[in-house]
Amino acid sequence: SFASLVYPRSRFALGLFAHRFPKFETTKDIQGAFFNCSGGTLDTDTEPYCQALVADTGGVDRVQPKEQEIKIGLWSAGATLSVRLGRGFSLGFSGLYYSFSIDSTNLVYSTFDDPFGPKDPAKLDLMSTQKGDDHAFAWNGGFRWSLGSLVLAGAYRRGPSFDYTNTVTAKVAHVGECRPEQDCSSETVRFKVPDTFAAGDDVPADCRLIEAFG
Numbered sequence: 001s002f003a004s005l006v007y008p009r010s011r012f013a014l015g016l017f018a019h020r021f022p023k024f025e026t027t028k029d030i031q032g033a034f035f036n037c038s039g040g041t042l043d044t045d046t047e048p049y050c051q052a053l054v055a056d057t058g059g060v061d062r063v064q065p066k067e068q069e070i071k072i073g074l075w076s077a078g079a080t081l082s083v084r085l086g087r088g089f090s091l092g093f094s095g096l097y098y099s100f101s102i103d104s105t106n107l108v109y110s111t112f113d114d115p116f117g118p119k120d121p122a123k124l125d126l127m128s129t130q131k132g133d134d135h136a137f138a139w140n141g142g143f144r145w146s147l148g149s150l151v152l153a154g155a156y157r158r159g160p161s162f163d164y165t166n167t168v169t170a171k172v173a174h175v176g177e178c179r180p181e182q183d184c185s186s187e188t189v190r191f192k193v194p195d196t197f198a199a200g201d202d203v204p205a206d207c208r209l210i211e212a213f214g
Helices: 052-056
Strands: 002-008 012-020 024-030 034-036 060-062 066-086 089-109 124-147 150-157 161-170 183-192 196-202
Touching: 089 161
Parallel strands: none
Antiparallel strands: 002 012, 012 066, 024 066, 034 060, 066 089, 089 124, 124 150, 124 161, 150 196, 161 183
Protein backbone atom coordinates (compact mmCIF):
# COMPACT_ATOMS: atom_id res chain seq x y z
CA SER A 1 0.00 0.00 0.00
CA PHE A 2 1.12 3.56 -0.72
CA ALA A 3 -0.14 6.98 0.33
CA SER A 4 1.16 10.45 -0.52
CA LEU A 5 0.39 14.16 -0.13
CA VAL A 6 1.77 16.83 -2.48
CA TYR A 7 1.84 20.63 -2.07
CA PRO A 8 2.71 22.11 -5.51
CA ARG A 9 3.84 25.69 -6.18
CA SER A 10 5.10 27.41 -9.32
CA ARG A 11 8.82 26.93 -8.58
CA PHE A 12 8.82 24.07 -6.09
CA ALA A 13 6.76 21.21 -4.66
CA LEU A 14 6.72 19.52 -1.27
CA GLY A 15 5.53 15.99 -0.61
CA LEU A 16 4.98 13.42 2.14
CA PHE A 17 4.58 9.70 1.54
CA ALA A 18 4.38 6.31 3.24
CA HIS A 19 4.88 2.86 1.70
CA ARG A 20 4.16 -0.52 3.27
CA PHE A 21 5.81 -3.25 1.24
CA PRO A 22 4.10 -6.64 0.85
CA LYS A 23 4.98 -8.84 3.84
CA PHE A 24 7.07 -11.80 2.77
CA GLU A 25 6.14 -15.10 4.42
CA THR A 26 7.10 -18.59 3.32
CA THR A 27 7.48 -22.12 4.70
CA LYS A 28 9.51 -24.97 3.24
CA ASP A 29 9.69 -28.68 3.97
CA ILE A 30 12.91 -30.07 2.41
CA GLN A 31 13.31 -33.85 2.42
CA GLY A 32 17.00 -33.77 1.45
CA ALA A 33 18.38 -34.46 -2.03
CA PHE A 34 20.81 -37.30 -2.74
CA PHE A 35 23.99 -36.78 -4.77
CA ASN A 36 27.21 -38.53 -5.73
CA CYS A 37 30.00 -37.10 -3.60
CA SER A 38 33.50 -36.97 -5.05
CA GLY A 39 35.21 -34.59 -2.60
CA GLY A 40 36.82 -35.10 0.76
CA THR A 41 35.08 -35.38 4.10
CA LEU A 42 33.82 -32.35 6.03
CA ASP A 43 37.19 -31.72 7.72
CA THR A 44 38.99 -31.19 4.38
CA ASP A 45 39.06 -28.28 1.93
CA THR A 46 38.02 -30.30 -1.12
CA GLU A 47 34.57 -29.61 -2.59
CA PRO A 48 31.93 -30.90 -2.71
CA TYR A 49 32.26 -31.78 0.95
CA CYS A 50 31.19 -35.29 1.95
CA GLN A 51 30.05 -36.76 5.22
CA ALA A 52 32.02 -39.71 6.56
CA LEU A 53 29.04 -42.00 5.98
CA VAL A 54 29.72 -42.07 2.20
CA ALA A 55 32.10 -44.94 2.86
CA ASP A 56 29.05 -47.02 3.73
CA THR A 57 26.71 -45.71 1.00
CA GLY A 58 28.79 -46.24 -2.13
CA GLY A 59 29.72 -42.56 -2.41
CA VAL A 60 26.13 -41.28 -2.12
CA ASP A 61 25.67 -38.31 0.21
CA ARG A 62 22.54 -36.45 1.21
CA VAL A 63 21.53 -32.88 1.96
CA GLN A 64 20.11 -32.94 5.47
CA PRO A 65 16.30 -32.55 5.63
CA LYS A 66 15.06 -29.16 6.79
CA GLU A 67 11.97 -27.26 7.83
CA GLN A 68 12.09 -23.51 7.23
CA GLU A 69 9.81 -20.60 8.11
CA ILE A 70 10.64 -17.04 7.04
CA LYS A 71 8.80 -13.79 7.79
CA ILE A 72 10.11 -10.40 6.61
CA GLY A 73 8.38 -7.03 6.97
CA LEU A 74 9.36 -3.58 5.67
CA TRP A 75 7.76 -0.15 5.53
CA SER A 76 9.02 3.37 4.86
CA ALA A 77 7.92 6.98 5.20
CA GLY A 78 9.54 10.16 3.97
CA ALA A 79 9.43 13.70 2.66
CA THR A 80 10.45 15.07 -0.73
CA LEU A 81 11.30 18.46 -2.25
CA SER A 82 11.59 19.36 -5.94
CA VAL A 83 12.79 22.73 -7.25
CA ARG A 84 12.86 24.39 -10.67
CA LEU A 85 16.18 26.22 -10.97
CA GLY A 86 15.59 27.78 -14.38
CA ARG A 87 16.68 27.12 -17.98
CA GLY A 88 14.81 23.83 -17.93
CA PHE A 89 16.82 22.37 -15.03
CA SER A 90 15.09 20.81 -11.98
CA LEU A 91 16.34 18.97 -8.90
CA GLY A 92 14.58 16.63 -6.51
CA PHE A 93 15.57 15.19 -3.13
CA SER A 94 13.89 12.77 -0.70
CA GLY A 95 14.70 11.64 2.83
CA LEU A 96 13.29 8.29 3.99
CA TYR A 97 12.83 6.41 7.26
CA TYR A 98 12.68 2.59 7.08
CA SER A 99 11.46 -0.02 9.58
CA PHE A 100 12.57 -3.65 9.04
CA SER A 101 11.71 -6.91 10.84
CA ILE A 102 12.73 -10.53 10.32
CA ASP A 103 11.66 -13.71 12.14
CA SER A 104 13.09 -16.85 10.57
CA THR A 105 13.63 -20.42 11.80
CA ASN A 106 15.56 -23.23 10.11
CA LEU A 107 15.35 -26.75 11.57
CA VAL A 108 17.93 -29.30 10.36
CA TYR A 109 17.40 -33.04 10.90
CA SER A 110 20.02 -35.76 11.18
CA THR A 111 20.08 -38.74 8.80
CA PHE A 112 23.34 -40.31 10.03
CA ASP A 113 21.59 -43.41 11.44
CA ASP A 114 19.45 -43.93 8.34
CA PRO A 115 20.93 -42.09 5.30
CA PHE A 116 18.18 -43.21 2.91
CA GLY A 117 15.23 -42.99 5.28
CA PRO A 118 12.57 -40.28 5.61
CA LYS A 119 12.97 -37.22 7.80
CA ASP A 120 12.58 -38.17 11.46
CA PRO A 121 11.18 -35.33 13.67
CA ALA A 122 12.77 -37.02 16.73
CA LYS A 123 16.27 -36.49 15.28
CA LEU A 124 16.53 -32.73 15.28
CA ASP A 125 20.20 -31.83 14.73
CA LEU A 126 20.44 -28.01 14.61
CA MET A 127 18.18 -25.00 14.84
CA SER A 128 19.16 -21.64 13.39
CA THR A 129 17.14 -18.48 13.91
CA GLN A 130 17.34 -15.06 12.28
CA LYS A 131 15.56 -12.41 14.34
CA GLY A 132 15.63 -8.64 14.50
CA ASP A 133 13.81 -5.32 14.38
CA ASP A 134 15.85 -2.44 13.01
CA HIS A 135 15.44 1.07 11.62
CA ALA A 136 17.43 3.09 9.11
CA PHE A 137 17.51 6.39 7.25
CA ALA A 138 18.30 6.76 3.57
CA TRP A 139 17.94 9.31 0.79
CA ASN A 140 17.62 9.66 -2.96
CA GLY A 141 17.98 12.47 -5.45
CA GLY A 142 17.51 13.19 -9.11
CA PHE A 143 17.53 15.81 -11.83
CA ARG A 144 15.71 16.68 -15.04
CA TRP A 145 17.22 18.94 -17.71
CA SER A 146 15.20 20.05 -20.72
CA LEU A 147 17.33 21.17 -23.68
CA GLY A 148 14.79 22.05 -26.31
CA SER A 149 13.68 18.80 -27.92
CA LEU A 150 16.11 16.76 -25.77
CA VAL A 151 15.41 15.87 -22.14
CA LEU A 152 18.06 14.36 -19.86
CA ALA A 153 17.32 12.80 -16.48
CA GLY A 154 19.12 10.88 -13.77
CA ALA A 155 18.55 9.55 -10.25
CA TYR A 156 20.47 7.95 -7.40
CA ARG A 157 19.00 5.98 -4.49
CA ARG A 158 20.92 5.15 -1.35
CA GLY A 159 19.78 1.78 -0.02
CA PRO A 160 19.31 1.31 3.75
CA SER A 161 21.11 -1.27 5.93
CA PHE A 162 19.52 -3.40 8.65
CA ASP A 163 21.05 -5.61 11.35
CA TYR A 164 19.63 -8.84 12.77
CA THR A 165 20.93 -11.70 14.93
CA ASN A 166 21.71 -15.16 13.54
CA THR A 167 21.91 -17.90 16.19
CA VAL A 168 22.72 -21.61 15.71
CA THR A 169 21.69 -23.97 18.53
CA ALA A 170 22.53 -27.66 18.92
CA LYS A 171 19.57 -29.98 19.42
CA VAL A 172 19.03 -33.52 20.69
CA ALA A 173 20.59 -35.42 17.73
CA HIS A 174 23.61 -33.17 17.27
CA VAL A 175 27.06 -34.78 17.33
CA GLY A 176 29.95 -32.36 17.79
CA GLU A 177 31.53 -29.83 20.12
CA CYS A 178 28.21 -28.18 20.98
CA ARG A 179 26.01 -29.94 23.50
CA PRO A 180 22.22 -30.17 23.04
CA GLU A 181 20.46 -26.83 23.74
CA GLN A 182 23.79 -25.02 23.63
CA ASP A 183 24.28 -22.09 21.24
CA CYS A 184 27.04 -23.03 18.80
CA SER A 185 27.26 -19.49 17.41
CA SER A 186 25.51 -16.13 17.55
CA GLU A 187 26.42 -13.22 15.32
CA THR A 188 25.06 -9.94 14.03
CA VAL A 189 24.36 -9.98 10.30
CA ARG A 190 23.91 -6.88 8.15
CA PHE A 191 21.28 -6.89 5.39
CA LYS A 192 22.10 -4.18 2.81
CA VAL A 193 19.64 -2.98 0.19
CA PRO A 194 21.71 -2.21 -2.94
CA ASP A 195 22.30 1.38 -4.01
CA THR A 196 20.89 2.14 -7.46
CA PHE A 197 21.64 4.67 -10.19
CA ALA A 198 19.62 5.46 -13.30
CA ALA A 199 20.07 7.79 -16.27
CA GLY A 200 18.16 8.34 -19.49
CA ASP A 201 17.01 10.73 -22.14
CA ASP A 202 13.91 11.53 -24.14
CA VAL A 203 14.47 12.18 -27.85
CA PRO A 204 11.69 12.85 -30.41
CA ALA A 205 11.23 10.06 -32.95
CA ASP A 206 12.09 12.34 -35.87
CA CYS A 207 15.35 13.54 -34.35
CA ARG A 208 18.35 12.26 -36.33
CA LEU A 209 20.42 11.23 -33.39
CA ILE A 210 22.39 8.01 -33.10
CA GLU A 211 22.87 6.79 -29.57
CA ALA A 212 25.27 4.14 -28.38
CA PHE A 213 25.33 2.57 -24.97
CA GLY A 214 28.22 0.56 -23.67
